[in-house]
Amino acid sequence: MLYNTMFYAALAVMCVGFMICFARWFFIELGYSVQGYSFFEKIFSMAKVKLRFFASFSGLVSILKVIIVEVLLQKRLFLLSPLRWGFHMLIFYGFTLLVLFHVFDQSIALLVFPDYLSTLNPWMFLRNLMGFFVFAGVTATIVRKIKEKQPLPVGEMPGANHKNGICFPGTGSLFSYGSLSISDIMLPCLILMIVLSGFFLEATLIISRSVYEEMVMDYSDLDYTNPDDEEDLSALSFYWEKEYGVILSYHENYTETFNAKNFDGNFGEELRERGAELNEQYCIDCHSRPVNAFISYPVSKLIAHGAFLLDSIRADVWLWYIHVLSSFLFMALVPFSRFLHLLSTPLSLAMNRSGMDFSKKKPTINRSKIDFSQKKPAINRSETDFLQKISEPALSLKRSLELDACVQCSACSDVCSVAPIFRTTDNPDIFPSEKMRSIKNFLISAQKPSHVNRSKKFSGAAIVLRFFHGATLQKFFHGDAFNKTLHDAALRLTKGSYICTDCFRCNEVCPAGIDLKGIWESSRKRLDIAGFFPPHKSVNMKNTMEWAEQYKKDCGTKALRKDKRTFYKIPSDPGFFSNCVQCSICSNVCPVVEISRSHSHDPGLSPQQVMNLLRLELRDVAMFSSMVWNCTTCYMCQEHCPQGIEVADILYNLRNLASNYLGKE
Amino acid sequence: MRFAFFKGCKIPHYLPEYGLSMANILKTLGVELVELPFTCCGHQIRDYSFISFIHAAAWNLAIAEKEDLRIVTPCKCCFGNLKHAHHHLKSSPSLKKEINDILKKDNMEWKGTHAPKHLLTVLYHDLGAGFIKNHVTYPLTGLSVAAHYGCHALRPKKITQFDNPLAPVIFEELIEITGATTVDWDRRLECCGNPILARNRELSIELMKNKLADAGKSSADIVCTACTYCQIQFDHVRNEEKLPISSEYPQALLYTTLLARAMGFKH
Numbered sequence: 038m039l040y041n042t043m044f045y046a047a048l049a050v051m052c053v054g055f056m057i058c059f060a061r062w063f064f065i066e067l068g069y070s071v072q073g074y075s076f077f078e079k080i081f082s083m084a085k086v087k088l089r090f091f092a093s094f095s096g097l098v099s100i101l102k103v104i105i106v107e108v109l110l111q112k113r114l115f116l117l118s119p120l121r122w123g124f125h126m127l128i129f130y131g132f133t134l135l136v137l138f139h140v141f142d143q144s145i146a147l148l149v150f151p152d153y154l155s156t157l158n159p160w161m162f163l164r165n166l167m168g169f170f171v172f173a174g175v176t177a178t179i180v181r182k183i184k185e186k187q188p189l190p191v192g193e194m195p196g197a198n199h200k201n202g203i204c205f206p207g208t209g210s211l212f213s214y215g216s217l218s219i220s221d222i223m224l225p226c227l228i229l230m231i232v233l234s235g236f237f238l239e240a241t242l243i244i245s246r247s248v249y250e251e252m253v254m255d256y257s258d259l260d261y262t263n264p265d266d267e268e269d270l271s272a273l274s275f276y277w278e279k280e281y282g283v284i285l286s287y288h289e290n291y292t293e294t295f296n297a298k299n300f301d302g303n304f305g306e307e308l309r310e311r312g313a314e315l316n317e318q319y320c321i322d323c324h325s326r327p328v329n330a331f332i333s334y335p336v337s338k339l340i341a342h343g344a345f346l347l348d349s350i351r352a353d354v355w356l357w358y359i360h361v362l363s364s365f366l367f368m369a370l371v372p373f374s375r376f377l378h379l380l381s382t383p384l385s386l387a388m389n390r391s392g393m394d395f396s397k398k399k400p401t402i403n404r405s406k407i408d409f410s411q412k413k414p415a416i417n418r419s420e421t422d423f424l425q426k427i428s429e430p431a432l433s434l435k436r437s438l439e440l441d442a443c444v445q446c447s448a449c450s451d452v453c454s455v456a457p458i459f460r461t462t463d464n465p466d467i468f469p470s471e472k473m474r475s476i477k478n479f480l481i482s483a484q485k486p487s488h489v490n491r492s493k494k495f496s497g498a499a500i501v502l503r504f505f506h507g508a509t510l511q512k513f514f515h516g517d518a519f520n521k522t523l524h525d526a527a528l529r530l531t532k533g534s535y536i537c538t539d540c541f542r543c544n545e546v547c548p549a550g551i552d553l554k555g556i557w558e559s560s561r562k563r564l565d566i567a568g569f570f571p572p573h574k575s576v577n578m579k580n581t582m583e584w585a586e587q588y589k590k591d592c593g594t595k596a597l598r599k600d601k602r603t604f605y606k607i608p609s610d611p612g613f614f615s616n617c618v619q620c621s622i623c624s625n626v627c628p629v630v631e632i633s634r635s636h637s638h639d640p641g642l643s644p645q646q647v648m649n650l651l652r653l654e655l656r657d658v659a660m661f662s663s664m665v666w667n668c669t670t671c672y673m674c675q676e677h678c679p680q681g682i683e684v685a686d687i688l689y690n691l692r693n694l695a696s697n698y699l700g701k702e
Numbered sequence: 703m704r705f706a707f708f709k710g711c712k713i714p715h716y717l718p719e720y721g722l723s724m725a726n727i728l729k730t731l732g733v734e735l736v737e738l739p740f741t742c743c744g745h746q747i748r749d750y751s752f753i754s755f756i757h758a759a760a761w762n763l764a765i766a767e768k769e770d771l772r773i774v775t776p777c778k779c780c781f782g783n784l785k786h787a788h789h790h791l792k793s794s795p796s797l798k799k800e801i802n803d804i805l806k807k808d809n810m811e812w813k814g815t816h817a818p819k820h821l822l823t824v825l826y827h828d829l830g831a832g833f834i835k836n837h838v839t840y841p842l843t844g845l846s847v848a849a850h851y852g853c854h855a856l857r858p859k860k861i862t863q864f865d866n867p868l869a870p871v872i873f874e875e876l877i878e879i880t881g882a883t884t885v886d887w888d889r890r891l892e893c894c895g896n897p898i899l900a901r902n903r904e905l906s907i908e909l910m911k912n913k914l915a916d917a918g919k920s921s922a923d924i925v926c927t928a929c930t931y932c933q934i935q936f937d938h939v940r941n942e943e944k945l946p947i948s949s950e951y952p953q954a955l956l957y958t959t960l961l962a963r964a965m966g967f968k969h
Contacts, residue, residue: 454742457757461751461753461757532750536747540742666901666902672853673857676868
């Protein structure tokens with residue numbers, strides 16, 4: 038009863054969870070279109086791309102290759118770290134085989150091996166072996182996780198192998214509202230609990246008197262109530278205690294038998310022979326000796342002293358419930374936790390490798406064939422362009438799936454080019470693995486900007502989705518405070534998103550084969566659409582004077598001087614700029630000024646005028662002027678200044694200052 | 703001679719041929735390059751935060767110092783940034799202390815013993831034009847080349863110490879080693895436009911077009927670059943803009959590609 042109720046409850050939770058996942062994959066928008074795509078657009082686009090790909094024989098071959106090499110053999114993880122690959126393979130194969138042949142033993146195991154019996158070898162041995170694999174793999178993973186929480190001292194890293202090099206601690210997300218994933222340690226512990234309860238259950242079954250007696254009743258012709266069988270029963274029990282490890286001697290029914298052997302040596306031998314005979318007659322066909330259960334058997338020896346106690350409370354029943362219920366808990370948690378990667382990661386790998394991996398296609402030609410005498414041929418990008426056009430909605434779908442394929446293993450963060458910048462900004466969204474989580478949270482909770490009219494059918498899905506991710510409740514209870522949290526998180530994500538050199542290192546190492554670069558690009562676009570701009574874009578939202586007014590209102594001049602970090606080189610006294618004689622040489626050599634004149638762009642201020650503003654203590658006007666933001670940093674002005682004023686560096690500092698302010702907007 | 707090879711962020715994926723050809727050339731010339739776990743030089747964060755930029759650069763300088771190696775980089779922006787950081791740290795003890803306090807968290811320290819170098823400096827000053835000339839087996843006679851200097855290595859002279867910022871000669875002399883002839887052109891010291899690509903794409907493209915057009919006017923067959931970002935601008939960005947190669951807008955090639963060709967490398 039309890040079993041069935043719990044099973045169906047777990048199944049129901051799992052199904053609802055998967056439906057939320059599917060809803061999320063279709064709801065989350067990670068494309069370039071402002072309006073987003075409808076459910077059917079995504080489906081059709083995906084179908085088009087896939088049909089195009091699978092229409093050819095080579096497409097089928099390549100997907101087969103992906104399944105074998107990347108999903109079953111996990112080549113990418115091996116390339117990243119053979120040790121981690123080893124642990125992961127232990128868990129993966131141990132767990133999969135246990136699920137197939139132990140959980141579904143009545144259906145799958147019996148179908149493949151008609152003579153399967155859980156108490157026979159090699160099944161007993163293999164079950165222990167697989168359990169051991171999972172146990173070893175999970176323990177190693179937990180140890181590694183705990184160890185990696187400490188920052189690795191970079192100064193002591195060995196040699197030039199960057200894979201063992203810079204390592205940052207897996208920084209906990211500061212913004213973990215609504216993410217239903219349970220912490221890194223709890224989930225492996227759940228698996229450990231399932232495996233350990235399994236071992237202890239088997240061990241208790243081995244030593245249990247009650248189970249022994251039940252089986253004698255069920256599978257032999259002997260009867261405890263029949264006095265004629267008494268001798269056979271004691272012979273069998275004697276044999277089973279010696280050979281099968283069941284603990285019977287403490288019980289009053291058996292004390293006579295076990296005491297008898299002490300005063301007559303031959304008696305023991307006879308009893309044993311008779312026991313062996315009976316064993317052969319009734320038991321051996323269905324029951325191997327438990328010695329082969331190489332973990333459970335030693336465990337049963339360990340707990341043998343408590344056999345009486347364990348049997349009197351029927352520990353085997355309790356353990357069975359623990360074993361089964363924790364398995365149900367696991368089942369229910371699959372769609373809500375990183376266990377989801379059992380499904381999402383192979384799916385994303387397969388999708389990425391079947392006609393959707395645009396990051397690998399570079400629009401450059403083979404340089405080795407360049408002939409100096411000939412002109413470089415124009416590159417035919419139309420094929421790529423066409424594919425990209427038809428697959429845009431499918432790409433959006435693929436990227437939202439990839440958000441779920443990430444398990445925050447932080448392989449990407451370990452090699453991230455800009456990781457050190459975390460030390461000076463304290464923004465965890467610099468790390469790719471953290472960014473993935475923040476992007477997911479942002480996209481689920483992002484309020485629809487007023488200028489986007491999404492079709493109505495999606496708003497229902499959005500409400501449900503936000504409810505299940507906790508946003509609705511949080512909003513209900515915390516109101517404005519929650520909105521502010523969302524806003525701050527989005528600002529942090531914007532900052533983190535633009536501190537990225539697009540170097541592809543994360544793409545190269547990701548064991549799940551996620552096209553991270555594609556996600557960065559499209560998430561920046563989504564941030565744009567939601568109204569979160571990087572400083573160099575938001576500065577164009579208003580004109581110079583409007584920004585200056587607002588800045589004065591928000592900060593005043595005092596706050597400016599406090600912030601020494603962005604103010605490193607511009608001293609606050611205007612006397613510093615009195616050296617500037619307004620000779621306008623800087624403006625004459627400036628390429629931006631020149632091009633503005635010849636192409637009638639908005640010339641804005643010239644460098645010389647910016648310097649003049651600084652002389653007049655109008656820094657707040659200067660820092661939002663278009664000259665500051667159009668500076669190419671070519672240092673022409675600085676090199677040519679007869680008064681030695683560091684014009685280009687000053688422009689850099691003005692940008693720093695303005696970024697600092699705009700980043701908070 | 704041993705150097706720490708600072709590739710920068712863009713080379714491995716966008717211009718792998720630059721890294722490869724440079725490594726091969728230097729190997730042939732007897733220079734050993736050591737690859738260390740470098741990160742971004744700070745170029746990316748420089749617009750946002752001065753201290754983050756200095757810290758990011760000092761981080762890399764410290765990694766090389768730990769191995770007692772000088773950094774050599776093929777990228778002029780990386781070179782300029784590392785040089786700037788080196789200069790600022792050298793000239794300001796308070797900044798040095800602040801940065802070292804942050805670096806300490808990762809058991810690193812910037813001491814300032816090794817200044818970074820650019821590929822061209824190593825070729826010109828450390829190896830010498832005459833020495834390289836001995837290795838040129840297939841001179842590229844008849845090719846006229848416009849040398850594109852790249853701003854961040856050239857200016858400000860006070861900090862980068864690369865060459866005379868108003869009348870540099872290093873690059874031309876190095877190109878002439880390959881047997882090609884160099885042309886004098888008006889915009890050879892100007893910006894390629896890449897630094898403002900993200901901030902103002904239109905302006906950036908305008909600058910690039912002006913530059914290429916000027917090279918074309920001076921009857922150069924190709925524009926030669928020695929900087930990752932300049933090459934990306936003249937190659938990838940130009941392709942994105944669908945600006946075809948013509949005598950008006952000549953194509954850009956990396957210096958290492960020229961030299962490798964002249965030294966008879968098969969790619």
